[in-house]
Amino acid sequence: MRQASPKAPSDDKRWRMIDARIRRLGSSPDALIEVLHTAQEAFGYLDPETLAYVGAALGVPPSRTYGVATFYSHFTLKPQGKHTCVVCTGTACYIGGARGIIKRISQDLNIGPGETTEDKRISLLTARCIGACSLAPAVVFDDDVQGKLSPDDVMTHLEQL
Amino acid sequence: MTETSPPAGRSPRVTANVCQAAGCVSLRSVELSKDLGDRLQKAGVTDAAVKRVGCLGLCAEGPLVRVPETGQLFSEVGVGSEAEAALVEHLATADPTREPRPKPSSFFASQVPIVLENSGLVDPEDIDDYIARSGYEALTTALTEMTPAQVIDQIVVSGLRGRGGAGFPVGIKWQTVAKSTTTDHKYVICNADEGDPGAFMDRSVLESDPHRVLEGMAIAAYAVGADSGYVYCRAEYPLAIKRLKTAIRQARRKGMLGQNIGDSQFNFHVEVRLGAGAFVCGEETALIASIEGQRGTPRPRPPYPAVSGLRGRPTLINNVESLANIAPIIRNGGEWYAKTGVGRSKGTKVFALAGRVVRTGLIEVPMGMTLREVIFDIGGGILDNRPFKAVQTGGPSGGCLPAEMLDTTLDYESLSEKGSIMGSGGMIVLDDTSCMVDVARYFMDFSRDESCGKCIPCRSGTTQLRMLLDKIVEGNADMLDLSRLEELASMVKATSLCGLGQNAPNPVLSTLRYFRSEYLAHIKERTCPAGVCAIASGEAKTS
Amino acid sequence: MTKVKFATTWLDGCSGCHMSFLDLDERLIELGERIELVYSPLVDFKDFPTDVDACLIEGAVSSEDDLHKVQMVRERSKVLIAFGDCAVTTNVPGMRNAIGTAAVLERAYCDNATHNRGIPDEIIPRLLPKALPVHHVVHIDCFLPGCPPQADLIWRVLNELLDGQAPAAAKLARFGK
Amino acid sequence: MNVCTLKIDGVEVVGTAGETILDVARSNNIEIPTLCHLDGLSDVASCRLCVVEVAPSGKLLPACAVAVEEGMEITANSDRLHRYRQQIIEMVFLERNHVCSVCVANNHCELQDKAAEFNLTHFDLCPVNPRLEVDATHERFAIDHNRCILCLRCVRVCSEVEGAFTWGVSGRGLDTRVVTDAGAPWGESDTCTSCGKCVQVCPTGALFEKGRSVAQEKPRRPFLPYLTDKAGVPA
Known part of the structure; x- marks a missing residue:
């Protein structure tokens, strides 16, 4: 399966980051998940071109690359909105009112979990537990964890993003 | 990494250990440690240090700051808060040689830190x-x-x-x-x-x-x-x-x-x-x-x-x-x-105490402590003085134990004998506002979403169990569905390939064991005793 | 000897199971000696009697009419036999279940219609959201799958029932062919 | 050669090191049902039909993937196992949209056979009825996901025997699907050699040759053992 290392699809600097990660990990198929992390950090999501490039560089067949990218919930094959809002649905948050928060966001912004608003401003995601149980219910706005939130608080935060 | 430190060679009179674990960080404790440094400098206090440390345990009351020299714990120390002013005052004036050490609060008194002995004391980045x-x-x-x-x-x-x-x-x-x-x-x-x-x-x-x-x-x-x-x-x-x-x-x-x-x-x-x-x-x-x-x-x-x-x-x-x-x-x-612990369960166990208890956070207790001691002594009892209903341990692989089981000791054997598991240490306390069928469904939903899809009993079984639980919470189930639920749960447990599938039915089995009446209320009376499930009344049952 | 009051009926199916029943051929005469056919689409009775001993029911429960019919048949029959794959699993009528009622009606009455396009709101019985196997609606005493169930198997099952035995031969049936 | 004696369903049998419980049972005419297993391919132990009870722990282990050991006492058939196997078959039927009467594999289907073998006359549980696609973009073959039971024989034969790695697995849980390459239509695959092995090993009518009508898809499986040795390594 191993071929000569492929050429990056474009001059975009971000490909060089990915290349560097691939080299550091020895271009081995083992490194697939690590490199996909790097690629998703760089581009925000994994498009077919990225998957093809990473697979070719690591000697992983397309069916395997795609299989891994779709298995793990952290990886996304769709572009995300400008901001992300991750509602924790861990047990403490669930019994603490996460359901009401999701309902409110869905109603007000007209998006369900996993969806992005029409203006591409906000993506609503859910997490199985972010480990901030003492702050239940918790929501992560971009990378900022906020706790003990009411649906109203969440909407206020979203407006201020 | 210390924000401010006294001149080289002199150890500080007092130190403010500012928690920098995720809970407190989300409550701006990084900004707090900077701000504390600034304030001390402005006040001309030179023999007090600010230090970034790991988790101080009482996560619900963050941001937390402990002054180890005097044993004082400051909670909810927001930047610019009154608590911060009190802390600065304490740092400026406290004399650890004379200050009487406060009795440890009941949250900390019965804890035995081995795993967490450095937690909140060392700088995790140094x-x-x-x-x-x-x-x-x-x-x-x-x-x-x-x-x-x-x-x-x-x-x-x-x-x-x-x-x-x-x-x-x-x-x-x-x-x-x-x-x-x-x-x-x-x-x-x-x-x-x-x-x-x-x-x-x-x-x-x-x-x-x-x-x-x-x-x-x-x-x-x-x-x-x-x-x-x-x-x-x-x-x-x-x-x-x-x-x-x-x-x-x-x-x-x-x-x-x-x-x-x-x-x-x-x-x-x-x-x-x-x-x-x-x-x-x-x-x-x-x-x-x-x-x-x-x-x-x-x-x-x-x-x-x-x-x-x-x-x-x-x-x-x-x-x-x-x-x-x-x-x-x-x-x-x-x-x-091996001196700590009980029976075949030695040492301590760290738990993440969360849910409807007064004091939530990270605790470490010797094996053999009872659930009651953890929830009522350390956790301070149930929020708003509501009645205790159940404690969930072991997450989606664990079970829910009722009030009658509160004297169960925390060790591997006792917990599994009662139909739960020790698990990795999640401990969620539920009060009467939670419906146990809904809780079982919540965990089944989790297992269904997280099933890898490889083996049939887990892939399809968690879906079928979830569909049966849906029928129950929606008030569309009959007693045959209940027996199907039980039969399927034991089949998935016995035949699944890995621990996820084998343990996925546990929340259902344990709630059936201790909270069967809640299932029966949904099925026979078509009501949810906790008022959580929206049961459509008067709908003709078609499937 | 009083004859067993026997009926057959259909819901959403293709009548193929009834054709297979007719494939009993000359055995129908022998059967006629033991049963009295009190209702069937194959003969001209207006109403389903109130005291049927045994009834074969073909087809899935697809519409509101089917729903009422199966409930009425159940009430009036001592032994009810789900007859053929459509009754047992929904089979072909159930193929719409994954697609949804609206899309199916749209396809049939709009996309593929040459004149009078539009989904009828009268005459045609209203579809249920999903086609259901009969035993998801009423209690069923015996299942005889197959598309259609083979005449020989129908023969054996009916004889077992008429002899007052549990219908063990039904277990020899298989889905599909 | 390392020989060991063990008991399966009370019968004393002899196996050699490296043989699985399934191998030994079959060479002694003891029936253990299988669905994902296929001679000539590696075992994944995912269908769980072949689980047997191994004393003294009473744990259920997949016969296809567990090697025999001296002194094992195995229950391969019991009322309990029979019931579990019935439930497994029932759930496979209900998780996708299986309609035997209109299937190309009608009467040549291992799932249909298993239902009959286990005397399943109806299903108690509810169907999931997922909306699934048919990919008929390949020149000669097609896949109907409604009939796929995720045994992954196609994925295994494609990598282990053909070496093409065209077939893979995407998603997880109930959303697991077999896919060609990176999820693009089969007809656009540039790794597929059109060898047709996947079609031959499919236990149901999920993979079939185009132009075949109801009940016309007969698999030709015995070719596999000629191509591979037991462990699925190309000979």
Whole structure:
């Protein structure tokens, strides 16, 4: 399966980051998940071109690359909105009112979990537990964890993003 | 990393240990430590230091600051808050030699910190601070004074069992890996893929005391003959990952990891591998597949990873908390460790206490403490004085115990006898506002979403169980559905390929055992006693 | 000897199971000696009697009419036999279940219609959201799958029932052919 | 050669090291049902039909993937196992949209056979009825996901025997699907050699040759053992 290392699809600097990660990990198929992390950090999501490039560089067949990218919930094959809002649905948050928060966001912004608003401003995601149980219910706005939130608080935060 | 420190050579009169674990960080504790430094400087206080430390435990009342010299704990210290002003005042004037030490609050009084002994005391991003508190002493002792077999002996004597959930004796696992022969590498993997909803023990340990885990891994590697290791950590824990990577870099520079550790012949290299959002990767064989860059689907065991694991080589997998226990066991001896605990459950257990209790947070208690003591003494009872209904341990693989079981002791055997499990340490308290059928459905939903899809009983069974529970909470089920639920639950338990599927029915089985009347109310009277489930009244039942 | 009051009926099916029943051929005469056929689409009875001993029911429960019919038949029959794959699993009528009622009606009455396009709101019975196997609606005493159930198997099952035995032969049936 | 004696369903049998419980049972004419297993391919132990009870722990282990050991006492058939196997078959039927009467594999289908073998006359549980696609873009073959039971024989034969790695697995849980390459239509695959092995090993009518009508898809499986040795390594 191993071929000569492929050429990056474009001059975009971000490909060089990915290349560097691939080299550091020895271009081995083992490194697939690590490199996909790097690629998703760089581009925000994994498009077919990225998957093809990473697979070719690591000697992983397309069916395997795609299989891994779709298995793990952290990886996304769709572009995300400008901001992300991750509602924790861990047990403490669930019994603490996460359901009401999701309902409110869905109603007000007209998006369900996993969806992005029409203006591409906000993506609503859910997490199985972010480990901030003492702050239940918790929501992560971009990378900022906020706790003990009411649906109203969440909407206020979203407006201020 | 100290924000302000007194002139070199002089130790500070008082120190403000500012919690920098994820809970408090989200409440702006990083800004707080900067602000405290500024305020002290402005006030001309030169003999007080501000130090960034790991988790102080009482997460619900963050941001937390402890002054170890006086024993004072300040909670809800927001930037610019009154609490902050009081803290600055205390720092400026307190005289630790005269100040009477306050009695520890009931949250801390009955805790026994072994795993968390450094938590909230050391700076997690400073190896020197760790070393100053006997850090890497155990590793050095092991390398210079003990044979690998002697190290394993101490672990066996300690009676330490796996803290990831299953409770397999750690020493025996080590022996198996040590005995396995290979032509080249053996591996040590630290399982930091803490996936149970409602559990944050491992996150907190990694954020508060990462070197402790690395030291445990290095000792394990020495004992079993491994030369490489991985920490498999959830990608959802960015702060833990950052501190781990910092710790690895520092340990390498100090010669505590890498080639010829402590000038011995022993080499051990550690790398961090990120999970990518799959609960099933907490299962050993799935975790290995994931480190190998594949879909995280489990495979049948045997062969066990101890014989054939990562890349087909003998592999030792222990979870964060298990490994965090290693250094103190080696430092103080296995017998010392075995003195704490009860029956076949030795030592302490860290729990993430959450849900409807007054004081939530991270606690470490000796095995054998009762649920009542944890929930009512440490946790301070139920919020708003509501009645206690159930305590959930072990997450989606565990069960719910009712009030009659509150005197159950926290040990592996008692909990599983009562139909729950110790699990990794999530402990969620439920009051009368929770519907137990809804809670069972919540966990089944979790297991269904996290099923890897490989084996039929788990893939399809969790879906079918969830559909039956849907019927019940919607008021569309009959008694036949209830018997189907029970029959299917035991079938999924018996036939699934891995622990995820085998344990997925536990929340259903335990709620059926203790809260059957709630199921019957949904089915026969078409009402939800807790008022949680929206039961459509008067709808004709068609399917 | 009083004859067993026997009926057959259909819901959403293709009548193929009834054709297979007719494939009993000359055995129908022998059967006629033991049963009295009190209702069937194959003969001209207006109403389903109130005291049927045994009834074969073909087809899935697809519409509101089917729903009422199966409930009425159940009430009036001592032994009810789900007859053929459509009754047992929904089979072909159930193929719409994954697609949804609206899409199916749209396809049939709009996309593929040459004149009078539009979904009828009268005359045609209203579809249920999903086609259901009969036993998801009423209690069923015996299942005889197959598309259609083979005449020989129908023969054996009916004889077992008429002899007052549990219909063991039904277990020899298989889905599909 | 290492020989061991063990008991399966009370019968004393002899196996050699490296043989699985399934191998030994079959060479002694003891029936253990299988669905994902296929001679000539590696075992994944995912269908769980072949689980047997191994004393004294009473744990259920997949016969296809567990090697025999001296002194094992195995229950391969019991009322309990029979009921479990019935439930497994029932759930497979209900998780996708299986309509035997209009299937190309009608009467040549291993799932249909299993239902009959286990005397399943109806299903108690509810169907999931997922909306699934048919990919008929390949020149000669097609896949109907409604009929796929995720045994992954196609994925295994494609990598282990053909070496093409065209077939893979995407998604997880109930959303797991077999896919060609990176999820693009089969007809656009540039790794597929059109060898047709996947079609031959499919236990149901999920993979079939185009132009075949109801009940016309007969698999030709015996070719596999000629191509591979037991462990699925190309000979």
